[in-house]
Amino acid sequence: MSDKTTSTNGKTSVTDQEALDFHSQGRPGKLEITPTKPMATQRDLSLAYSPGVAVPVKAIAENPDTAYDYTTRGNMVAVISNGTAILGLGNLGALASKPVMEGKSVLFKRFADVDSIDLEVDTEDADEFINCVRYLGPSFGGINLEDIKAPECFIIESRLRELMDIPVFHDDQHGTAIIAAAGLINAIALTGRDFNTTKLVCNGAGAAAIACMDLIKAMGFNPANIILCDTKGVIYQGRTEGMNQWKSAHAAKTDNRTLEEAMKGADVVFGLSQKGAFTEDMIRSMAPKPIIFAMANPDPEITPEEVARIRDDAIMATGRSDYPNQVNNVLGFPYIFRGALDVRASQINDAMKIAAAKALADLAREDVPDDVAAAYQGVRPRFGPQYIIPVPFDPRLISAIPVAVAKAAMETGVARRELGDLEEYSRELSARRDPMASTTQRLYERVRRSPRRVVFAEAEEEQVMRAAISYTAQGLGTAILLGRDDIIRANAERAGIDLDRPNIKITNARLSARVDAYIDYLYARLQRQGFLLRDVQRLVHNDRNHFASCMVALGDADAMVTGTTRNYSTALEDVRRCISTKPGHRVIGVSLVVSRNRTVFVADTAVHDMPSAEDLADIAEEAAGLARRFGYEPRVAMLAYSTFGHPVGERSDKVREAVRILDKRNVTFEVDGEMAADVALNHHKMQSQYPFTRLSGAANVLVMPAIHSASISTKMLQELGGATVIGPLLVGLDKSVQITSMGAKDSDIVNMAAIAAYNSGGF
Numbered sequence: 062m063s064d065k066t067t068s069t070n071g072k073t074s075v076t077d078q079e080a081l082d083f084h085s086q087g088r089p090g091k092l093e094i095t096p097t098k099p100m101a102t103q104r105d106l107s108l109a110y111s112p113g114v115a116v117p118v119k120a121i122a123e124n125p126d127t128a129y130d131y132t133t134r135g136n137m138v139a140v141i142s143n144g145t146a147i148l149g150l151g152n153l154g155a156l157a158s159k160p161v162m163e164g165k166s167v168l169f170k171r172f173a174d175v176d177s178i179d180l181e182v183d184t185e186d187a188d189e190f191i192n193c194v195r196y197l198g199p200s201f202g203g204i205n206l207e208d209i210k211a212p213e214c215f216i217i218e219s220r221l222r223e224l225m226d227i228p229v230f231h232d233d234q235h236g237t238a239i240i241a242a243a244g245l246i247n248a249i250a251l252t253g254r255d256f257n258t259t260k261l262v263c264n265g266a267g268a269a270a271i272a273c274m275d276l277i278k279a280m281g282f283n284p285a286n287i288i289l290c291d292t293k294g295v296i297y298q299g300r301t302e303g304m305n306q307w308k309s310a311h312a313a314k315t316d317n318r319t320l321e322e323a324m325k326g327a328d329v330v331f332g333l334s335q336k337g338a339f340t341e342d343m344i345r346s347m348a349p350k351p352i353i354f355a356m357a358n359p360d361p362e363i364t365p366e367e368v369a370r371i372r373d374d375a376i377m378a379t380g381r382s383d384y385p386n387q388v389n390n391v392l393g394f395p396y397i398f399r400g401a402l403d404v405r406a407s408q409i410n411d412a413m414k415i416a417a418a419k420a421l422a423d424l425a426r427e428d429v430p431d432d433v434a435a436a437y438q439g440v441r442p443r444f445g446p447q448y449i450i451p452v453p454f455d456p457r458l459i460s461a462i463p464v465a466v467a468k469a470a471m472e473t474g475v476a477r478r479e480l481g482d483l484e485e486y487s488r489e490l491s492a493r494r495d496p497m498a499s500t501t502q503r504l505y506e507r508v509r510r511s512p513r514r515v516v517f518a519e520a521e522e523e524q525v526m527r528a529a530i531s532y533t534a535q536g537l538g539t540a541i542l543l544g545r546d547d548i549i550r551a552n553a554e555r556a557g558i559d560l561d562r563p564n565i566k567i568t569n570a571r572l573s574a575r576v577d578a579y580i581d582y583l584y585a586r587l588q589r590q591g592f593l594l595r596d597v598q599r600l601v602h603n604d605r606n607h608f609a610s611c612m613v614a615l616g617d618a619d620a621m622v623t624g625t626t627r628n629y630s631t632a633l634e635d636v637r638r639c640i641s642t643k644p645g646h647r648v649i650g651v652s653l654v655v656s657r658n659r660t661v662f663v664a665d666t667a668v669h670d671m672p673s674a675e676d677l678a679d680i681a682e683e684a685a686g687l688a689r690r691f692g693y694e695p696r697v698a699m700l701a702y703s704t705f706g707h708p709v710g711e712r713s714d715k716v717r718e719a720v721r722i723l724d725k726r727n728v729t730f731e732v733d734g735e736m737a738a739d740v741a742l743n744h745h746k747m748q749s750q751y752p753f754t755r756l757s758g759a760a761n762v763l764v765m766p767a768i769h770s771a772s773i774s775t776k777m778l779q780e781l782g783g784a785t786v787i788g789p790l791l792v793g794l795d796k797s798v799q800i801t802s803m804g805a806k807d808s809d810i811v812n813m814a815a816i817a818a819y820n821s822g823g824f
């Protein structure tokens with residue numbers, strides 16, 4: 062299994078092994094539950110549980126609406142499946158559907174800050190399924206049904222909608238329909254068509270397909286121009302084989318009997334069936350400027366490459382994230398539920414669905430502002446055939462879609478809570494998302510557009526080889542594996558890794574023609590620092606960090622990554638022998654701490670032991686510069702154990718002095734201090750206790766008074782606080798090098814390689 066790819070169309074960016082490792086490493090699966098209240102003392106326990114908990118119990122019994130105030134209900138959605146139509150993989154059962162359902166739950170959180178839990182119900186019987194779910198209403202603010210096959214899904218959803226007073230939404234039906242409708246509105250406009258005369262064929266007549274047809278008809282698409290097909294061919298009036306009432310409702314008056322016949326001259330084709338269902342001949346037979354939405358997952362009915370080979374006038378969309386125009390319900394369900402939950406809607410009705418589709422279509426037509434261009438591969442997309450729909454990482458989705466949904470809910474009387482100021486609501490929504498996701502996306506995409514050669518200095522290690530493969534497979538550039546060929550190849554074979562791929566190069570230091578150049582270069586640097594020529598020869602021949610650093614220094618590689626086999630400071634010392642500080646800069650380490658939907662840059666976590674006031678000011682400037690390069694407007698807090706002079710202590714003097722130095726330098730970012738971490742990170746506390754502070758919000762760059770506090774706090778955050786800590790990232794070197802922590806996993810190494818590549822690019 063190890064090196065097989067998850068797709069056979071050559072477009073994949075992950076191997077099967079990577080997918081398995083991703084799911085199994087650390088805590089298995091993709092989710093955990095974290096308490097939101099302290100649970101440390103007897104008092105906490107008395108409040109959280111007996112006797113305190115009795116008070117909200119009675120309040121809810123008296124007034125059920127207060128469940129939204131005292132419990133998680135108002136922000137909690139269940140993702141429920143029986144696994145009978147998992148993606149396009151078919152009926153693989155409830156248990157096998159769990160990775161997808163956990164994935165949907167994670168997407169709810171990531172994109173719209175909706176808490177969600179997956180529930181897999183092990184029955185194919187619609188009545189049993191309904192009976193199981195109908196009683197779960199008190200636990201949740203909404204039910205997202207997922208990957209349940211047709212026709213049972215129609216019965217299940219409509220029955221649960223009758224029985225429950227919270228939104229019940231079958232994502233594969235309506236989520237898909239909303240996104241496909243949005244894409245269709247735009248594709249039709251771009252090709253000069255209209256809803257009345259356009260001819261559409263839909264292959265697949267299951268959950269997604271039927272809902273798509275229902276929605277576009279509700280939006281005004283001419284029913285006479287739609288032909289639906291399934292495994293038996295065209296669904297025509299009078300057909301009896303393989304029919305059900307939902308298919309019958311869309312049966313066409315036509316002589317066509319096969320998909321092939323139906324597609325002749327069609328303007329639009331929707332694929333909601335299975336991989337490979339469209340042939341090149343079918344696509345060739347369509348009308349000029351055809352609109353092709355091949356939405357089967359994970360592999361579409363036909364790939365964009367196949368279509369491009371036969372015609373250049375098509376608007377092409379798939380369900381995948383690695384092609385342009387991703388028509389996938391991920392663009393919908395997080396935001397639709399966000400809006401529905403925020404008005405405590407009793408259902409998600411047609412008006413809300415249409416509002417979501419229109420808002421999505423409108424968003425693609427808007428000019429893309431600078432901060433949003435970042436999410437689009439560094440290119441500013443312009444409304445057109447390659448951009449008919451926003452990407453899932455578009456940060457505007459969170460402030461646009463829920464507002465449209467909430468508004469429609471209020472207008473149609475299904476909202477149980479009115480939102481007064483929708484502009485204010487939109488601003489609150491924006492604050493729910495941390496920009497880290499789009500930042501990382503942007504970073505990768507920029508490198509992809511301008512691929513870099515990264516030398517992996519410890520390439521005999523298995524996890525380094527895997528990282529190198531992932532680096533190239535993601536289209537980030539060339540991976541240079543440094544090490545002895547025989548050892549690398551033997552280790553690769555033992556681990557089942559295939560290194561014979563494009564853009565993987567192995568460089569053996571002993572056999573390299575560049576050795577003499579590196580020795581000359583390094584000897585010139587070190588000869589007055591106690592190194593003999595012989596010492597330098599030994600370093601270049603035998604030490605991978607020195608050889609790799611020389612490669613980068615002399616332009617034989619763009620960037621380097623090391624650190625898995627040696628401790629950080631040793632690796633850094635090796636690198637600094639070969640690479641200088643960038644003129645006018647200072648080398649520091651910055652750790653990115655990602656926790657609870659916010660990202661904070663912590664410095665210096667790697668280099669300066671006991672920084673002076675001047676050092677601290679430099680560290681602040683370097684860290685603020687990095688934050689800006691990552692797309693954040695820096696708000697720098699100079700941290701100490703005291704806040705603005707209290708308690709008095711000489712250790713805070715240098716921190717105060719650093720602020721004065723920065724003021725004198727007229728830096729262009731917000732900075733204040735000294736302050737304690739709780740004040741820096743809590744804007745409310747900052748404003749209420751120290752109203753004179755100059756930071757306009759909670760700090761996002763924390764400059765630590767010394768390396769021990771930096772190191773201790775980031776490590777504690779990681780171990781105790783559950784934060785994700787990336788780095789330390791090295792900043793201020795004249796060439797791009799990143800050092801991972803010892804024993805780093807392949808996913809960490811490839812992230813560091815991407816960051817090194819990004820930093821080398823002057824992006």
Ligand SMILES: NC(=O)C1=CN([C@@H]2O[C@H](COP(=O)(O)OP(=O)(O)OC[C@H]3O[C@@H](n4cnc5c(N)ncnc54)[C@H](OP(=O)(O)O)[C@@H]3O)[C@@H](O)[C@H]2O)C=CC1
Nearest residue numbers: 148149211266267268269291292333334357358380389390
């Ligand atoms: N991009 C997106 O956001 C989404 C994509 N999808 C994709 O849509 C597809 C269907 O999912 P869903 O509706 O939930 O599943 P269902 O099981 O409810 O429906 C599947 C339908 O596809 C038909 N079908 C299967 N194979 C073929 C074929 N080779 N030719 C014609 N028809 C075929 C079936 O025909 P029959 O009735 O004769 O059995 C059935 O009507 C999947 O690939 C899924 O990944 C689904 C949801 C969202």
Ligand SMILES: CC(=O)C(=O)O
Nearest residue numbers: 147148149233358390
């Ligand atoms: C995207 C999705 O929900 C599916 O393919 O089933």
Ligand SMILES: [Mg+2]
Nearest residue numbers: 148207208233
């Ligand atoms: Mg699905």
